[in-house]
Amino acid sequence: MTYYIFTLVFFLFDYFILAMGLNIQYGSTGILNFAYIGFVAVGAYVTGVAAMPANVTGEHYILGLGLPFPLNTLLGGVAAMGLAGLVALITLRRLRTDYLAIVLISLSLVFYDFCNNDVSLFNGADGLYNVPEPLTRALGLSSNGFIIFFACLTGVVSLLMWLVMSRIMRAPLGRTFRAVRDDHVTAAALGKDTFRMQLKSMLIGSFFAGIGGGLLIQFGGSFNPTAWLPGETFVVFAVLIVGGAGNNMGMFVGALLVETLLVHLPAFLPDIPGHPGLIEYFDLALVGLVLMVMLWFRPQGIVPERVRRTPSFGVSEKPEHEAGRLDRTTALAAALGAVEPAAGAEEGR
Amino acid sequence: MPALQTENVTAGYGKTPIINEISVDAEVGRITTIIGPNGAGKSTFAKTLVGILKPMAGRILVNDVDITRMPGHQIPRHGLAYVPQNDNVFKRMSVRENLEIGGFVKKGDPAARIEELFEIFPDLAKAHAKKAGLLSGGQQNLLAIARALMANPSVIVLDEPTAGLSPAYTSVVWEQIARIAQLDTAVVVVEQNVERALKHSDLVHIFVAGRDHVHGPAQEISALDLPSIFLGRSHSSEAA
Ligand SMILES: Nc1ncnc2c1ncn2[C@@H]1O[C@H](COP(=O)(O)OP(=O)(O)OP(=O)(O)O)[C@@H](O)[C@H]1O
Numbered sequence: 001m002t003y004y005i006f007t008l009v010f011f012l013f014d015y016f017i018l019a020m021g022l023n024i025q026y027g028s029t030g031i032l033n034f035a036y037i038g039f040v041a042v043g044a045y046v047t048g049v050a051a052m053p054a055n056v057t058g059e060h061y062i063l064g065l066g067l068p069f070p071l072n073t074l075l076g077g078v079a080a081m082g083l084a085g086l087v088a089l090i091t092l093r094r095l096r097t098d099y100l101a102i103v104l105i106s107l108s109l110v111f112y113d114f115c116n117n118d119v120s121l122f123n124g125a126d127g128l129y130n131v132p133e134p135l136t137r138a139l140g141l142s143s144n145g146f147i148i149f150f151a152c153l154t155g156v157v158s159l160l161m162w163l164v165m166s167r168i169m170r171a172p173l174g175r176t177f178r179a180v181r182d183d184h185v186t187a188a189a190l191g192k193d194t195f196r197m198q199l200k201s202m203l204i205g206s207f208f209a210g211i212g213g214g215l216l217i218q219f220g221g222s223f224n225p226t227a228w229l230p231g232e233t234f235v236v237f238a239v240l241i242v243g244g245a246g247n248n249m250g251m252f253v254g255a256l257l258v259e260t261l262l263v264h265l266p267a268f269l270p271d272i273p274g275h276p277g278l279i280e281y282f283d284l285a286l287v288g289l290v291l292m293v294m295l296w297f298r299p300q301g302i303v304p305e306r307v308r309r310t311p312s313f314g315v316s317e318k319p320e321h322e323a324g325r326l327d328r329t330t331a332l333a334a335a336l337g338a339v340e341p342a343a344g345a346e347e348g349r
Numbered sequence: 350m351p352a353l354q355t356e357n358v359t360a361g362y363g364k365t366p367i368i369n370e371i372s373v374d375a376e377v378g379r380i381t382t383i384i385g386p387n388g389a390g391k392s393t394f395a396k397t398l399v400g401i402l403k404p405m406a407g408r409i410l411v412n413d414v415d416i417t418r419m420p421g422h423q424i425p426r427h428g429l430a431y432v433p434q435n436d437n438v439f440k441r442m443s444v445r446e447n448l449e450i451g452g453f454v455k456k457g458d459p460a461a462r463i464e465e466l467f468e469i470f471p472d473l474a475k476a477h478a479k480k481a482g483l484l485s486g487g488q489q490n491l492l493a494i495a496r497a498l499m500a501n502p503s504v505i506v507l508d509e510p511t512a513g514l515s516p517a518y519t520s521v522v523w524e525q526i527a528r529i530a531q532l533d534t535a536v537v538v539v540e541q542n543v544e545r546a547l548k549h550s551d552l553v554h555i556f557v558a559g560r561d562h563v564h565g566p567a568q569e570i571s572a573l574d575l576p577s578i579f580l581g582r583s584h585s586s587e588a589a
């Protein structure tokens with residue numbers, strides 16, 4: 001029982017981190033990063049090979065540094081950033097919105113196939129396993145004790161990352177991201193280097209993806225291509241949209257509702273007799289359904305983006321979030337409509 | 350020396366030129382207005398001035414600095430500001446945030462500059478915490494103008510700042526434009542309404558089919574047979 005509860009707690013905090021990373025890219029800057037899960041995977045793999053010793057029989061991988069937590073995880077975050085920088089240099093200068101999304105999803109498929117088939121990098125389809133559980137020996141933890149400890153540790157990490165992210169989003173940088181999102185031509189005419197802004201947003205978001213991935217591989221002790229099917233990106237998007245794009249607290253609410261309650265809780269339910277795995281399939285369909293219902297009835301999410309208020313002139317306004325939301329989310333809905341069925345139904349995570 | 354000089358600028362989208370060999374100068378304290386029929390290339394010219402489009406030929410100088418080949422986002426630093434034709438505010442951001450976005454050139458806190466602009470635009474002060482998308486069309490235009498002024502530019506390019514406004518609000522906007530010219534700024538306005546343009550500006554250029562058909566002081570332009578020019582029937586070249 002404790003095991004189940006703290007597994008859910010772990011996924012809540014981990015997806016909170018992942019959703020914050022996607023939120024700065026998509027929610028704040030308008031970059032439709034349909035390759036997001038690829039950056040999570042890089043973070044996970046690199047954290048894994050950074051944590052594991054140089055030689056393990058039966059597994060092939062690069063590095064093998066035997067680095068302790070949190071250094072290995074930080075390296076995973078930095079690696080995801082590095083990949084993001086590369087991807088941004090290739091794509092962001094020339095492409096925007098839907099076109100960028102299509103190219104990103106293609107890149108993530110190529111990258112996926114590569115990792116799945118190339119054994120030398122991250123052990124191919126078998127992936128990495130026996131990844132050391134951080135601090136277990138130092139603290140003398142039992143395996144149940146580790147789950148509890150690591151779930152709480154992830155909570156602390158997510159809290160720190162939330163503080164950092166809130167600062168970024170309130171700072172002039174976050175404001176400029178939103179200006180670029182709303183109208184990149186006007187932002188440029190006001191002296192903003194829109195490419196650099198999008199690059200920065202990609203880097204920050206991917207760091208979050210990498211850290212989230214690094215925590216993921218250490219929690220489970222293994223990571224392989226079935227853990228990051230390209231459709232997983234849309235689970236993070238579902239977290240973001242249900243929670244409310246542009247709002248960090250929304251990411252927590254979204255992670256709670258979508259990742260914890262919809263995606264993971266049903267997996268712990270007993271199977272329907274004679275139909276093993278049926279619940280999980282329903283589950284994914286349900287995520288898709290919730291996504292559609294949200295986009296239709298409440299595109300701004302449960303906790304909508306707020307207009308930043310600065311106290312002066314003693315004028316107070318009610319927060320207003322109905323207007324202007326629809327165009328961007330409809331574009332997304334269209335894009336998701338094209339991709340979601342394949343992502344949800346066929347892959348059956 | 351005029352704050353803005355353009356010399357034989359040719360520009361367009363892709364490879365086809367839309368505007369040909371345009372030379373327009375604008376001086377501090379004066380309002381230079383560009384009028385002309387729909388599709389004449391007025392907005393294309395404005396976008397070229399501010400670096401959204403790169404000229405195929407010609408030169409653009411701001412305070413004697415050649416900005417012709419400069420990346421668009423560096424141009425505002427040299428004192429050129431732009432107010433786009435439609436949809437010119439960040440709709441999901443507050444009025445104040447819109448202004449803050451414009452305030453990068455001045456180092457330090459933009460708050461003081463915002464207060465100055467709120468004095469010039471009291472409508473905006475009242476709505477400072479409102480989402481810009483919820484302002485009226487006229488207020489949005491004023492906000493876009495105020496945002497451009499945040500950087501204290503020496504040249505401001507306004508593309509149809511009164512488009513779609515009621516006559517009363519059109520007067521308000523023109524009053525503000527006149528005021529801006531007095532604040533040591535060279536003002537370039539693209540305007541649809543010929544009467545207004547002639548009434549408020551110092552110099553007028555009439556663009557027809559991508560060319561500077563005729564230009565001169567407003568009084569002289571008023572004396573021309575404008576309907577024929579707009580319909581492309583006249584062939585006079587210069588009034589001045
Ligand atoms: N983004 C674009 N791509 C290609 N051609 C364009 C683009 N924008 C405008 N044009 C073309 O350039 C020509 C001039 O357009 P422009 O917008 O400069 O006219 P304008 O004088 O501002 O007209 P209006 O008074 O209607 O605003 C038109 O023929 C138009 O079709």
Ligand SMILES: [Mg+2]
Pocket residue numbers: 391392393434508509
């Ligand atoms: Mg125009």
